[in-house]
C-alpha cells in the first residue's frame with residue numbers, strides 16, 4: 001500500500017526539536033510517518049519515538065515501514081493524542097520525561113485523496129469525515145440529526161462561513177425529504193446556498209463547511225486543548241513542544257496556551273500589585289509563528305496555511 005504524504009516544514013520541526021542520540025520523543029500525529037522516521041533516525045538505537053494516530057491506515061503503513069527497515073526504536077499507538085499522559089505511562093512508565101513532542105494537526109494527504117474516507121467533496125463517498133473509521137458520530141450523523149441551531153454554531157464558529165445561515169436552512173430542508181448520505185449531496189446543497197458568483201471561484205464553496213464538520217466530528221479543537229498541558233507536563237526541562245497547525249482556531253489555541261505558560265504573574269485581575277511570585281514554566285521559542293518557505297509552499301501547496309509554534313519547558 002502506498003501512503004503519500006509530504007511532511008510539512010520537516011526541516012523547521014527538526015531544527016527546533018533538535019533530536020539527539022538517546023533521547024525520547026512523541027509524535028502525536030503519525031500520518032505518513034515523515035516526522036517519526038526522521039526523528040527515529042536522529043535518536044538512534046538508544047533513543048525512542050512513540051507515535052500516535054487515530055487512523056488505522058496510518059498505523060498499518062508505519063508498521064510496514066518499520067518492518068521493512070528493521071527499525072527498533074519506534075512504538076506505534078493507535079489512540080487519540082488527547083490521552084497522551086496515559087499512553088506514555090502505559091508504554092514507558094510513570095517516571096518518563098520527554099525531550100520533545102510534536103503535533104502536526106489535521107489531515108494527511110492520504111485521508112483527503114482516498115475518496116471512500118469521505119473527506120473530499122469532489123468525489124462521491126459516504127459522508128464520514130472521521131479520522132477513526134469506526135466513529136459512529138460522523139458527519140452524516142451530525143447533518144441529519146443536529147438541530148439547526150447546533151449546525152449553525154458548528155458552521156459559523158468552526159467554519160467562519162459567511163453563508164452559514166443559508167447553508168443550514170437548505171440542509172434542514174433537504175434532510176426533511178431524504179437523509180443526506182454522501183459528500184457530493186452535501187456539497188451540492190452548500191453550492192446552491194451561496195451566490196452564483198462564488199460557485200465559480202477557485203475555492204469550492206463547500207470548503208469551510210466540510211472543515212467545520214470535520215473539526216466537530218473529530219473533536220479536534222477539544223483534543224488539542226486537552227493534549228497541550230499534558231505535553232508540557234511530560235517534558236523534561238529544556239524539552240520542546242512543536243505544533244504545526246493549519247486552521248486559525250487551532251493556531252489561536254496554541255498561541256494562547258503558549259502565552260499562558262510564560263506568564264510571569266497569575267494574580268487575580270483585581271490585584272493591583274503582583275504578589276504571586278509566579279515563575280513561568282516555559283519560554284516561547286517562536287515569537288512569531290514560522291511559516292513554510294516560498295519554495296515549500298510552491299512544491300507542496302497543502303503546506304501553504306501551515307504555522308509552526310515551538311515552546312520550551314524551563
Ligand SMILES: C[S@@+](CC[C@H](N)C(=O)[O-])C[C@H]1O[C@@H](n2cnc3c(N)ncnc32)[C@H](O)[C@@H]1O
Pocket residue numbers: 005006007008028029030031032033034035036052053054055058079080081082104105106107108131223
Ligand atoms: C497532517 S497528518 C500528520 C503527518 C505527519 N507529520 C507526517 O510527517 O507524515 C495528521 C495525522 O494526525 C492524525 N490525527 C489527527 N488528530 C488526531 C488525534 N486527536 N489523535 C491522534 N491522531 C490524530 C490524523 O489521522 C493524521 O493521520
